[in-house]
Amino acid sequence: MSTVTATALQSAYPPIIPLQFNANQPTTIRLYPLSNYTFGVKETQPEEDPSVIARLKRLEEHYNVHGMRRTCEGILVCHEHNHPHILMLQIANAFFKLPGDYLKPEDDEVDGFKARLDERLAPVGRLGEDEEAADWTIGDCLAQWWRPNFETFMYPFIPAHVTRPKECKKLYFIQLPESKVLSVPKNMKLLAVPLFELYDNTARYGPQLSAIPHLLSRYNFEFVDEDGKIVAATPGSAPDDYVPQTKVLAGGDEDMKDLKEENGTN
Template identity: 65%
Template sequence: MPEATLYPLENYTFGAKDAQPEEDPSVATRLKRLEHDFETQGMRRTVEAVLVVHQHNHPHVLMLQIANAFFKLPGHYLKPGQDEQDGLKEVLNHRIGSTDPNDNVAEQDWVIGECLSTWWRPNFESYMYPYVPAHITSPKEKKMLYFVHMPPNKVLSVPKNMKLLAVPLFELYDNSARYGAQLSAIAHLLSRYDFNYSN
């Protein structure tokens, strides 16, 4: 059983950075852009980070909340040909990395662990599946969720138009009605880890 050390939420400092508006004003616009990108670049690859801390010796996943309603993991799609782990580090620094130029460069580095799950978008629709449906020969998007090992402490800067929340696993478990299939599955994905709760 793989092990992972979790540190308390209180160990992390939360700052603010400029807002990062969504690229598309609606789901329909986003899917239209995906269709355009698919024609020019092929299948989109997206990476997202599962960042885990603890409160009262229970794992909590750090998630971004947009408009007090929509939850998502820190992540983004990759440039064509970009390495997945290097791309995820770049995305994390952009999304929630410290904005202080005096922070040590090493402080900005992230330890990317294993890929926890892969989700596939078979068509230009919002549905994604943890497998490629049998009749699909050309999926439109591949999304990979990576476990990212948090250091004992870190400065995290959150875009002003978002909140960074620590969501307990018991809240995610079997709660696809609120969090959707991908996020509610994280509790299952993390069950294979033996967590060490540090101070």
């Protein structure tokens, strides 16, 4: 049997060193761990409309008086095991949405958006003693979705035949601080949904939410631990034994007692 020597495995050609690939790098966003944030519940916020038909009827009434409705929603990002998670509301254990809502006709866009975020997520009572009203850092507008008619469908563009869209929804990146207290209405759940779960999952989350991983791909991320140290950065990966999954953080009426069981905690 012949023996293969070490020299026989060596190539006569030198290795090809690729050129640098860091010109015009994306903006780097610092993400803090989910454990840095405190979550609570507050009074129920009943839905304004009992049905989809009623919601579209109210939209039509708004349009007839004030014109196109303006809606703002926030993409709030933290991390768990060095994987980005999106804070998201779940209503009636079925419907998912981002924090935010339509603006009042007289509202300034950013100030009105901050007020809507407060309605959904600002704490009340003792939890809110150290929190200031409208304490949100509004970042880039990552997407615009348009409602061409009084129907449920929205598009990331205005169809060519539409000259008067009925609603414009903007999705803003919200830079979360190092720590924050957040409270969700009792009739809703606040979830931390990993990008892994959202990606290409229109069947569960719909086209707007499942597109969030694409929207966030414009950024690089730094993942910070509880001590404020950078423990990972893009590119990077989570520990091999960790599988990203959605976590229920707060809310859900009587479901609260099942919260720890659902997350596998005591």
